[in-house]
Amino acid sequence: MKGLQVELPGLSLKNPIMPASGCFGFGREFSDLYDLSMLGAIMIKATTVEPRFGNPTPRVAETSAGMLNAIGLQNPGLEKVYHVELPWLAQFDVPIIANVAGSTEEDYVQVAREISKAPNVHALELNISCPNVKTGGIAFGTIPEVAKNLTKKVKEVSEVPVYVKLSPNVTNIVDMAKAVEDGGADGLTMINTLLGMRLDLKTGQPILANKSGGLSGPAIKPVAIRMIYEVSQQVSLPIIGMGGVQTAEDVIEYFFAGASAVAVGTANFVDPFVCPSIINELPELVDRLGVDHISEITGRSWKTFEKSNHRA
Amino acid sequence: MIVKELCQITSQKEIAHDIFELTLKGELPNSMNEPGQFVHMKVSNGLDPLLRRPISIANIDKKASEFTVIYRKDGRGTTILSEKQPGEKVDVLGPLGHGFPVEEVNKGETALLVGGGIGVPPLYQLSKELVQKGVRVIHVLGFQTKDVVFYEEAFSKLGKTYIATVDGTAGTKGFVTDVINNEELNFDIIYSCGPTPMLRALENNYSSNHKVYLSLEERMGCGIGACFACVCHTADDPTGFSYKKVCSDGPVFKAGEVLL
Ligand SMILES: Cc1cc2nc3c(=O)[nH]c(=O)nc-3n(C[C@H](O)[C@H](O)[C@H](O)COP(=O)(O)OP(=O)(O)OC[C@H]3O[C@@H](n4cnc5c(N)ncnc54)[C@H](O)[C@@H]3O)c2cc1C
Numbered sequence: 381m382k383g384l385q386v387e388l389p390g391l392s393l394k395n396p397i398m399p400a401s402g403c404f405g406f407g408r409e410f411s412d413l414y415d416l417s418m419l420g421a422i423m424i425k426a427t428t429v430e431p432r433f434g435n436p437t438p439r440v441a442e443t444s445a446g447m448l449n450a451i452g453l454q455n456p457g458l459e460k461v462y463h464v465e466l467p468w469l470a471q472f473d474v475p476i477i478a479n480v481a482g483s484t485e486e487d488y489v490q491v492a493r494e495i496s497k498a499p500n501v502h503a504l505e506l507n508i509s510c511p512n513v514k515t516g517g518i519a520f521g522t523i524p525e526v527a528k529n530l531t532k533k534v535k536e537v538s539e540v541p542v543y544v545k546l547s548p549n550v551t552n553i554v555d556m557a558k559a560v561e562d563g564g565a566d567g568l569t570m571i572n573t574l575l576g577m578r579l580d581l582k583t584g585q586p587i588l589a590n591k592s593g594g595l596s597g598p599a600i601k602p603v604a605i606r607m608i609y610e611v612s613q614q615v616s617l618p619i620i621g622m623g624g625v626q627t628a629e630d631v632i633e634y635f636f637a638g639a640s641a642v643a644v645g646t647a648n649f650v651d652p653f654v655c656p657s658i659i660n661e662l663p664e665l666v667d668r669l670g671v672d673h674i675s676e677i678t679g680r681s682w683k684t685f686e687k688s689n690h691r692a
Numbered sequence: 693m694i695v696k697e698l699c700q701i702t703s704q705k706e707i708a709h710d711i712f713e714l715t716l717k718g719e720l721p722n723s724m725n726e727p728g729q730f731v732h733m734k735v736s737n738g739l740d741p742l743l744r745r746p747i748s749i750a751n752i753d754k755k756a757s758e759f760t761v762i763y764r765k766d767g768r769g770t771t772i773l774s775e776k777q778p779g780e781k782v783d784v785l786g787p788l789g790h791g792f793p794v795e796e797v798n799k800g801e802t803a804l805l806v807g808g809g810i811g812v813p814p815l816y817q818l819s820k821e822l823v824q825k826g827v828r829v830i831h832v833l834g835f836q837t838k839d840v841v842f843y844e845e846a847f848s849k850l851g852k853t854y855i856a857t858v859d860g861t862a863g864t865k866g867f868v869t870d871v872i873n874n875e876e877l878n879f880d881i882i883y884s885c886g887p888t889p890m891l892r893a894l895e896n897n898y899s900s901n902h903k904v905y906l907s908l909e910e911r912m913g914c915g916i917g918a919c920f921a922c923v924c925h926t927a928d929d930p931t932g933f934s935y936k937k938v939c940s941d942g943p944v945f946k947a948g949e950v951l952l
Pocket residue numbers: 441442730743744745746747748749761762763764765766767768769770771810811813814908909910911912943
């Protein structure tokens with residue numbers, strides 16, 4: 381679609397909209413509802429070396445304008461993702477961003493090395509920010525030095541560009557972003573979920589079997605906007621923004637904050653047709669802003685405002 | 693095929709204490725082909741409550757392009773739903789999941805339908821389809837107390853119907869399993885929906901020598917199989933990696949298929 385194409389490291393996107401990891405499985409369910417080729421890209425469910433069953437249920441709990449999840453990175457493991465899910469996805473004309481997770485550095489390196497060989501995997505998303513696994517994940521995502529080293533190791537083996545997914549559960553997000561930039565990251569994706577908890581009013585106990593979980597949905601959008609606003613001014617990596625995106629207006633706000641593309645997570649559960657809807661609505665909004673191309677508005681919130689004479 | 697549609701409310705009635713019968717009109721009934729499937733309803737237009745609510749389909753009327761759900765006003769979502777008036781529209785996603793296999797029982801045989809509380813509704817459409825096929829149906833329906841008993845008459849029109857209440861204020865006092873034992877009921881197949889302890893008791897007592905089909909409940913995110921919120925272990929691999937999703941592989945499973 382005119383004005384929506386975006387070029388990012390490894391990714392040539394027809395439009396800047398993609399489902400976020402863990403909110404779209406491996407695409408099968410949604411392929412019955414619409415043609416996946418219309419998406420800018422697909423971020424597939426986190427993949428680990430071995431299959432994982434994940435946490436006991438209840439795994440989700442609703443919150444005001446959001447939800448908590450503690451799925452626990454359930455996935456069929458590298459082998460099956462590589463040999464079954466990715467070849468199945470290859471029937472669609474859409475680049476895949478593979479979400480890579482693990483509990484040790486070796487895990488990440490192994491998944492990254494193998495999965496980046498798949499022809500339709502155009503980029504990796506290093507999940508150093510999952511709040512729902514006991515070991516690994518979150519430590520990699522909260523200590524800058526650890527994140528930097530992991531990024532370096534993964535960059536050494538990956539055949540495609542590496543985006544690092546930042547956790548909002550840190551005191552200084554800019555330090556984290558700079559650390560992974562130093563480590564050689566090609567881009568950033570942000571944000572993952574915020575740690576939260578809900579209690580059952582009858583029993584007094586946490587609703588989630590895992591007790592705490594990750595908060596997502598519209599409730600977290602202001603947090604993500606603020607973080608992207610800060611990070612995009614301090615690092616030169618492109619940012620794929622996410623957190624509570626439900627509408628085309630939300631997408632514009634993310635671009636203003638400093639994002640170059642946007643992922644949609646929880647909204648897919650509320651309306652499984654949300655991605656196509658946003659893609660259809662975007663051109664008009666971009667047009668109304670008086671620019672020819674959506675990438676012109678990236679960072680408008682902090683860039684010196686230039687009178688829009690772009691249409692000369 | 694799964695459809696998302698704004699369906700219009702044609703009627704909404706409180707048929708027992710906090711139990712509502714809601715009938716909706718739209719194209720959706722045309723895609724409903726299995727009793728025991730459910731719909732995922734968005735009860736507010738705004739962001740709160742955010743998620744849809746899974747509710748079983750209790751009756752399908754293709755001629756009138758209508759379907760009915762029966763739900764208990766419980767938390768926020770169902771309370772908002774109960775305040776909606778005829779003429780208003782509700783955003784419905786469905787039909788979802790796999791329902792009760794009607795083909796597992798033959799004409800002339802007997803099916804025992806066992807329901808507990810808000811697990812009773814999907815058994816109504818099932819019973820209608822079984823009767824239409826020439827299957828004899830027996831219903832054993834369990835409730836907490838007299839005030840929340842519903843559809844006793846409707847079920848009685850389709851077949852012999854036993855009611856049990858925990859406090860004995862309606863029907864016999866006790867659980868549905870007590871009724872099945874005391875009445876010495878004979879049947880070829882069991883279909884059930886209700887609280888997990890009830891399903892577990894039926895599985896333990898009857899699945900070794902009967903076909904038993906159970907409808908499960910789990911908290912859901914997407915309702916279509918994408919988020920892994922509603923996953924349970926399979927019975928043959930209780931601690932391993934194999935799993936079923938209640939929303940898309942279920943909600944109805946053959947007894948012994950998944951770990952209850
Ligand atoms: C397949 C299926 C079929 C169902 N059919 C019926 C039916 O026919 N009639 C009926 O009355 N109820 C049915 N339920 C239960 C119904 O979904 C819940 O009662 C309802 O979601 C409660 O919403 P609430 O906003 O009132 O409660 P809240 O407690 O405010 O809900 C908060 C969150 O928890 C979830 N939740 C709460 N209780 C349950 C529950 N028991 N099961 C699943 N999710 C729950 C809600 O969906 C929501 O996401 C069914 C559940 C499933 C999974």
